[in-house]
Amino acid sequence: MTRIIGIDPGSQRTGVGIIDVADDGSLRHVFHGALAVAGEATFPLRLKRIFDELQVIVGTHLPTEASIERVFMARNPDSALKLGQARGAAICALVNQGIVVHEYAASEVKQAVVGGGRADKTQVQHMIGILLSIKGPIQADAADALAIAVTHAHTRSSTERLGIPRTAWRRRR
Structure with a gap:
């Protein structure tokens, strides 16, 4: 059994999702939520x-692997910088606990979970609910975090079966 934490970083809300992956590849939902940090007095306090x-979440649930969404270039440079800093805070929290962090582009996550790299948030939420047997609505950032964890589970399974490193078959930009 492998426990994977997925992180959807954000400067106002950071999504967190944790799944277990059995040796046969089956997935089980463990935890999901969104860290609402927008109410902090300053941006450094958000980080x-x-x-x-x-x-605290890592200490409670003890994941052994981590995955996080890679930063995309936003239209607003200030927003992109803040997102990058929130992502950095999340990565530091994971690495500080000795967890290796794997990175995935949003299009990779959508492709892995929905089957198309241009899927919208509601499609991701719907598929995550089906894949992990979660009843009821899932907050968007938490669903994205679970999708990132599921993407890592699928990717690590494929690379193990094929016996090749993930970087060998990624599309070059």
């Missing part, structure tokens, strides 16, 4: 809260 809360 600290992301770091601190992820440390």
Whole structure:
């Protein structure tokens, strides 16, 4: 059994999702939620809260592998920088606990979970509910985090079967 944490970083809300992957590849939902950090007085306090809360979640659920969404270029440079900093706080929280972090582009996640790289958030939420047998609505950031964890589970399974490193078959840009 492997426990994977997925992170959908954000400067206002950071999605967190944890799944278990059995040796036969079956998936089981463990935890999901969104860290709402927008209420902090300053941006550095938001980053600290992301770091601190992820440390608690990791300490509680003990994932052995991590996956996080790669930063995309946003239209607004300031937003992209803030997203990158939130992502950095999350990565530091995971690495600080000795967990190796794997990165996935949003299009890779959508392709793995929905079957198309241009899927919208509602499609991702719907498929995650089906794949992990979650009843009821799932907050969008939490669903994205679970989707990132599922993507890592599928990717690691494929690369293990094929016996090749993930970087060998990724599309070059």
